[in-house]
Every structure is written in structure tokens, then in C-alpha cells.
Amino acid sequence: MTRWFWVWQFEKEEEWLNEMAASGWALESVGFCRYTFVRCEPGEYTVRTEMHPYDDQYVKFMEETGAEYVGRMMMWIYFRKRTEDGVFDLYSDIDSKISHLDRIGKVLLAIGGANLIIGMVNSWNPSVRLGWINLLCATLLMYGLGRIHGKKEALEKERELHE
């Protein structure tokens, strides 16, 4: 099944994957905008996704806690865990949720910044006519950064009172 999510919609993506699991389709593998499901008992699995740099140790650690590694699509990593084995979350406190958003923000800033520079250089160079594509990408990535920043600010506000 193919489906497109913007980077700031990762929670929505996760929600959708869990709706699929609830209706008897467990995520089996991931590709570019492509999700492969297999039949499972309705609600058999909980699915989680996060941006995490490539890290073998992390996957091993997750597996030790009973999670199954489903796959990776660029920076995004997907896990599932049998619901009967207990609640499955990746982050349980505000601080670690904020550092996850920071990680996403840094990647968006790096790619967005690169697109901005390439786009500007190409726009000044009359022989290259595609500079606008980079500028469009940069705009989109910066918009994404704004959305991620908004989520982060909401968490920081909450952290003033709670942890």
C-alpha cells in the first residue's frame, strides 16, 4: 500500500499504522511511501516509528525489550510489539520527546539549508533553470521545521509545570 505523509505528520502516520493493526493488518516492511502489511489478529500489534540515526546497538536494545524491528526508511525506523506483551511507547517523558523533535529539526535544517544555498546559487546562474525546485524544497522543509518547532514549544510549555 502506498501513502504519503509529510515529515511533521509522523504521529498521524503512526496512528494510521495502529489503525491498520487494529483492523488486522500488521506492518511487515517499509519502503519509500510504501507499506507492506500482513494479516494479524485485530489489535495483535502496537506499531511505533521515530527518527533515529543508524544504530545497530539501538535496534538490539529494542529487541531485548520485546519489540520487533520492522524496517527503516532513510532516517525513520519502525518497530512493532505484541500488544499482550505490554504498553509499547518509544518515549515516556517530555525531555526525550523534545530531544526526538530536536533530532528531526536538525535534519530538516541541514537539508533545508543545503537546498536554500543550492537554489540561490542556481538562480543566479542563468544556465541552470531548475534553481526554483531547490527553493521550493527549502520552503517546504522550513515549513516542516516550523511545525516541528511548534510541537516542541508546546512540550516545553508543559515542562514548566511537569516533567
Add this chain to the structure above:
Amino acid sequence: MTMEVNYMPGTLALTEATYYILLSLYRPRHGYGIMQQTEELSGGRVRLAAGTLYGALNTLCDKGWIVLKTMDEDSRRKEYLLTDKGREILINEVKRLKELARNGEMILGEEL
């Protein structure tokens, strides 16, 4: 805007996650063991998610509050243990928490 609070040096509050991780590592434990111990100690109230725990374990190792013991030979899982520094931090934290509880009880005493 963040709320600024001035603390005496060395009395910064630990997060609940940090507190329970350190407490669990009074005895050597691996990651999943820490999650189980924390849930048990807190009567199911505090659940450490694996991603949060993984990040915290790395930070605590860098700070020297815990060390990576050896591999657990049967399961080949990494085990961690509290260091002397970590123990000191934990003791100070318990003192701080006692102060908080004492003051709460003093003022709200009759309502508790």
C-alpha cells in the same frame, strides 16, 4: 520562555526516569530489567519507554554515574551498575525528596 529557578549547586532535581534508573542499578541490571524494576517499584505508575531508557543510559554512562558492567554471559545482554558518584547523587536526591515531602506534610498535614 522557561521558568528560572536557582538551586544550590549539586541539588538539581533528577527526573523521575533518572531517579528510577539509578535506583534500579543499585544491583546490576540490563535494559529490560531496569524497565521491569521501575514499574514494580512504582507500583506500575512509572513506565520507562525503551527509547527514553536507551538515551538516558548513554547520558548516565557519559556522566560517570553508571558503568557498563560486563556482558551478561547467558543472554549476552549489556548490564549496567551504579558508580560511587551515582550513589552519592542518589543519596542527595533522596534527602531532597524528603525535604519536599516533609514540607508538604507540615503544611497540608491535616488534609493528607
